[in-house]
Amino acid sequence: FPISNTKFMWNYERFCVFWRRGGNWAAFVLFWFFASAVIHALEHSEQNKELALEEESNRDVGFITGFLKEKRDDFQNDRKLTNQLERMIKLMDESPNMPRLWRKVDFELVMAKHKMIKSTVEVVRDEFLRIKEGLGKDDSSGRELADAFIKLLSEDDTVSAFRQLGEDHEKKVVADKKETEKKCLEKKNEGQPCEENWSFWHSLHFTSNVFSTTGRGTKTPITTGGKLATIILIIIQIPFFLHCLATTAAPINMMLDTILGISSKHDDLEDLPMETANSRQRQLVMLKGLLVLASVLLIHMIVAAVYRFCTTGWSFSDVLYFEFVRTASVGFGDIIPEDEFALAGAILKNLLINIPAQIVTFAMFVRVLPLIS
Numbered sequence: 001f002p003i004s005n006t007k008f009m010w011n012y013e014r015f016c017v018f019w020r021r022g023g024n025w026a027a028f029v030l031f032w033f034f035a036s037a038v039i040h041a042l043e044h045s046e047q048n049k050e051l052a053l054e055e056e057s058n059r060d061v062g063f064i065t066g067f068l069k070e071k072r073d074d075f076q077n078d079r080k081l082t083n084q085l086e087r088m089i090k091l092m093d094e095s096p097n098m099p100r101l102w103r104k105v106d107f108e109l110v111m112a113k114h115k116m117i118k119s120t121v122e123v124v125r126d127e128f129l130r131i132k133e134g135l136g137k138d139d140s141s142g143r144e145l146a147d148a149f150i151k152l153l154s155e156d157d158t159v160s161a162f163r164q165l166g167e168d169h170e171k172k173v174v175a176d177k178k179e180t181e182k183k184c185l186e187k188k189n190e191g192q193p194c195e196e197n198w199s200f201w202h203s204l205h206f207t208s209n210v211f212s213t214t215g216r217g218t219k220t221p222i223t224t225g226g227k228l229a230t231i232i233l234i235i236i237q238i239p240f241f242l243h244c245l246a247t248t249a250a251p252i253n254m255m256l257d258t259i260l261g262i263s264s265k266h267d268d269l270e271d272l273p274m275e276t277a278n279s280r281q282r283q284l285v286m287l288k289g290l291l292v293l294a295s296v297l298l299i300h301m302i303v304a305a306v307y308r309f310c311t312t313g314w315s316f317s318d319v320l321y322f323e324f325v326r327t328a329s330v331g332f333g334d335i336i337p338e339d340e341f342a343l344a345g346a347i348l349k350n351l352l353i354n355i356p357a358q359i360v361t362f363a364m365f366v367r368v369l370p371l372i373s
Contacts, residue, residue: 036203042225043198057099125153204346211241214331249363256289
């Protein structure tokens with residue numbers, strides 16, 4: 001028994017050393033891929049596609065119904081109009097099949113088929129006439145622009161151009177429908193779904209938004225299984241990621257303490273006795289280390305911003321804004337590089353940009369915590 005216990009303790013100690021020296025990160029990356037595969041399996045289905053379309057149609061129908069209800073309240077004195085609006089609201093609001101039918105409506109096709117292009121152009125022209133009348137006399141630039149646009153919309157060539165665009169769109173819709181049906185039939189014969197609604201790299205991007213707590217919301221689970229899996233993922237993956245950040249940030253801070261003048265034998269600056277380092281010395285070392293980490297994070301952010309500036313076509317202010325928001329884990333989701341949805345982008349950008357920035361940020365947080373607590 002003693003020999004067995006000694007062997008167990010030795011193996012356990014070796015495992016702990018391996019775990020803290022990168023084994024936890026290897027396990028985290030494997031878990032990241034596994035979780036992405038689970039989400040992909042749950043969300044990659046025809047059911048998911050139908051649910052996504054249904055959700056979008058529900059929003060559209062809800063918006064129109066809300067608009068009709070608002071107008072109904074404005075016309076309470078007109079009983080005939082109110083009754084007509086009530087019938088429309090009831091039909092749109094209470095029928096579960098309305099969103100399914102509504103998403104089949106193509107308004108551009110309707111306008112082209114029913115020769116409504118000219119009427120629409122005239123409506124827009126009249127609206128700009130109203131806008132022009134509302135502009136002040138001192139707003140010469142606005143009035144000149146409105147005049148130029150009204151003149152352009154009054155020309156027959158403008159109506160002809162829009163009519164040609166509508167006819168081309170009608171032809172394209174018909175051709176695209178035939179091509180889609182053909183490709184769908186070929187994929188079904190091969191046992192594949194018709195459309196790639198949620199690819200594996202979409203899943204990688206989604207799960208990386210979960211563990212980094214960015215939560216941009218560009219892709220969200222729709223199926224019940226996907227939503228339940230996301231709850232479990234949040235419970236497991238975020239603490240796992242924080243553990244990995246903590247075990248990496250600790251040696252970084254210890255190394256900085258050693259370089260900046262605090263003995264490496266002290267694991268925690270807060271535990272240093274007054275005999276070995278007074279309060280001012282501890283604070284000075286903390287601030288120096290914080291300045292070093294902030295400089296590293298700034299350089300990393302600038303390099304990442306330059307890379308995105310060269311690959312996205314965004315303005316440099318947008319790139320800096322995106323990098324700062326991403327590093328802060330705020331995640332508004334207003335601008336997102338398209339290549340993050342590619343397989344290489346989802347993996348490499350997390351390993352080379354997002355995770356290193358999170359490590360440095362976490363090390364800064366751990367370092368500044370004693371100063372503000």
